[in-house]
Amino acid sequence: MESHLAHSLSSPTSPCNDMLKNISSLEAIQLCDREGNKSQDSGIAEMEELAVPHNIKISNITCDSFKISWSMDPKYKDRITHYFIDLNKKETKNSNKFKHKDVPTKLVAKAVPLPMTVRGHWFLSPRTEYTVAVQTASKQGDGDYTVSDWSEVVEFCTADYSKVHLTQLMEKAEAISERMLRFSVFYRNQHKEYFDYVREHQGQIMQTSIKDNSGSHGSPISGKLEGIFFSCNTEFNTGKPPHDSPYGRYRFQIPASKLFNQNTNLYFGDFYCMYTAYHYIILVIAPIGSQGDEFCKQRLPQLNIADNKFLTCTEEDDRLVYHHAQDAILEIIYTDPVDLSLGSVAEISGHQLMSLSTANAKKDPSCKTCNISAGR
Template sequence: MTVRGHWFLSPRTDYTVAVQTASKQSDGNYAVSEWSEIIEFYTADYSAVHLAQLLEKAEGVAGRMLSFSVFYRNQQEDYFNKTRETQDNRMLPAVKDNSGSHGSPISGKLEGIYFSCNTEFNTGKPPQDSPYGRYRFEIQAEALFNTKTNLYFGDFYCMYTAYHYVILVLAPEGYPGDLFCKGRLPALDISDNRFLTCTQEEEEGRLVFHHAQDVILEVDLALGSVEEIQGHQLSSMSTINAKKDPSCKTCNISVGR
């Protein structure tokens, strides 16, 4: 009698495997083998196939497109004070943390700066509340997202809540971040996708921007104003190093986390 099995292996994980077999003999007893040699291996990031599956799931929950005009970044006051006083008014890129899907190729590897672009449907403006801090930096969308920018899908996940997050990467064409993403992440058409678009009006030629409702977009970007927001700091919604819910059927694929 032969029994075969298989395992669903998680990405980016160290495994140590040894095998022992048992075969049933004609007399009804089992002959048990010695343990095999121990094999150690490490699984890779999500492949293009896995990311395509994740992208399809994300597209399935993205809602109607809403217009927006600014990207924004919320932080504590100390963050912006440090930016002014020690970094020559520059927000420096940092390596993407390990929040989201365990196998995302950008986690722990891609350098960038997180921005958001979500708006309140009734005002068309950024939400007053934030999980990251009471101070907000805003920049006009066209300064970061235009015809010389490439757009990539990076991740789709949730954190044991009803909210789902889509990570997108905006990369100036030909820059190191763009070269990193090519071949690793699904490229999106900037004028025709389900999450974030930049189109040009035929008459006036100005750029128009839209984002998807029903998912929270976080955009990793490689100028503007800082103001204190009027709402609350919702720390429970922070995605910093947040772990993905492995049981969610909406944002998980068969390969694992």
């Protein structure tokens, strides 16, 4: 396996420089693979006396960094000048054999005290499985290296976005959310069979389900938060929900006050696009004290329900008034079951536009509007 590490990452003027706090002196060299194969011009020789790292420990894992430490025979410590760290996305049966797109990375770091922090969004993605192995190395006067055998291979998985990362994402979403439109109902589009099943087998109660993997790869709600998806976007000229839907020709409508009021909390969940000009914002509405509310409190930025850029509930003349952001498509997750008797179900007059579906949609990692500097 051949891999190069660009000189630009170690440049003192590089914007990425401060993201490798403890890794320094990165050098663009060809390294041998873990099977011990070496190219003739690699400048690397093997020296059995060099300490082989063992008992590899990974800790302090975030979405774009981790700490690594290991044990080794201390009597060889003075000979060690560098560490070689082989970091790769964990392969699966369907992995692309040509992994240049996945940026397999050989890091060359000066021998610093352990544990050592590895940080960098250009090669670490959130919620992704990686393998890592380590060599110790001694740089010779002619620039060549002598190296130990590779350590054992250790696997780990990077973390979800933290609240700090989500706050950065929320600020990006706020930058495009300047205009608000008034609305009065939340709605959920589905096929007729879905509503028939709810009536016949669930006592008219729409049950929650686990959120799919659409949106940002690092979103902490994907595959974890239980809820029911609703929409609230309206047509600018009518103030009513659109005639078309990507999810089915039947629509459940419920007064906004039934789901969103002073007894609920509101959270920012995600901001993404799917290689399109328009963007999606995911918000979570959770009844105060509910299981969903406790889940969100630990992971998501909380919004003031009366004062935010996305979805507001205010009181005017002793009644609740609602507004939604006009410049993005809002996806609302309500974290509790909902009774069909609280609203109404009717067939819509428009078309089923499947191309607008966001089910398991993949976020565009190159979009400057909805990506942050943390791992993609």
